[in-house]
Amino acid sequence: MPETAATATPPAARLWGGRFAAGPGADMDRLNRSLPVDFRLWREDVAGSRAWAGALAAAGVVTFAECDELQAGLAHVAARLSTWSDAEWAAAPDEDIHSLVERLLYQEAGDVAGKLHTGRSRNDQVATDSRLWALGAVSRLDALLRDLQRALLEQAELHRDTTMPSYTHMQRAQPVSAAHWLLSHAWPLARDRERLAEARDRVAVLPLGSGAIAGCPFPVDRVLLQETLGFRAVSPNSVDAVADRDWVAELLFVMAMVGVHLSRIGEDLILFGSAEFGFVRVSDRYSTGSSLMPQKRNPDAMELARGKAGRLIGGLTGILATLKGLPSGYNKDLQEDKEALFDAFDTLEALLPAVAGTVRTLEIDEVRCAAAVDAAMLATDLADHLVRRGVPFREAHGLVGRLVRAAEEFGCSLDELPEDLFVKVSPHFGGADFGSLFAPEASLAARSGPGGTAPDAVKEQIAKLRAVL
């Protein structure tokens, strides 16, 4: 039986095969191979393998001399892979990154390579690798989110005194400062970062040492592995550990939520940048032209921000559908997790810097913003004036409503109505300072409590945001 007895060298690109009479067909291989996706886990695979070699030595499964050979071999594998070109990656025949690293380890370290996979399975290995990768990706994502928050904050600081309309139901509502509007987009990102930090805790649970499903029969020190690899805890159940992708779904949710927030920033800037609004001008750097209409300047970056949200939401719903109904333990369905995860991170890694750049280079037209605040937007302030004179709000609302109707009938704006009409509608308008009643700045300044749009409140808001940056 020369084939089984001859040598410890495994088949070229597969880690299994002893019990098979035939290898997989080309069609099966094409479907089954995950190397084109999981190749990017090579650093994590090497790091996990080095930690595992150490754990095997400490457990007495390999000698310390063998461990040294494995360590040196893995270091060489990493050094080789770090120089690989796209063409070299494309030419690798291996089933997945774990098979590839082990094959190269044979080349570097010889037969001792065959001892590394003792007590370990690709099931706990891939879960470990992808969690490790995600820990790094979460940090990068957090930094990108923070940078966008900074861009919003920098703009807000320039526009604490710029007055603009706010909208409810997309109808002019009340004046706010442009800073207040800008910061309204920074706080959702603060919540995203909180969610990311919380999800990170659940990502940082080590599956290694769970084996294929039932655990490891050798006395490896999982806590030491956890510490070596920078995890927070070890998984408490091996059956769960090899199947748990809750953390993938959670990260995909957080990223979908980020996508929704970026989409809403995009929508505001698209709308406010249109000729009809003219509140903002998106820099040429983040705009594109039309191949047909010479005058066009399109806010493509913001449209892509809006569009990519759909893709991120799709990633989340996809993984949930994949996980639903899986029997316990590892199933190959789980191989689908990485493509969704990588795609979501890649999408945000491309999108977030462009959104931050768009915000940083945004021109806010203070004159157009202020001009869009009409007197009707101060109707609530008129009612509040009556409230301060002792009129119940509901009644004040009705009285000012009559003034609004009168202005509509006269075809004038609210502040153009004759003063005696105000007094006729309510004697409490007698002696009022109409100049300041119709000053948007006064409306802003009145809203001085925490979370309000008054310049001082916004100043505090900026300080609060600075604290989370």
Ligand code: ARG
């Ligand atoms: N490529 C696989 C994945 O991404 C690795 C785990 C394979 N495990 C197995 N028993 N075939 O999930």
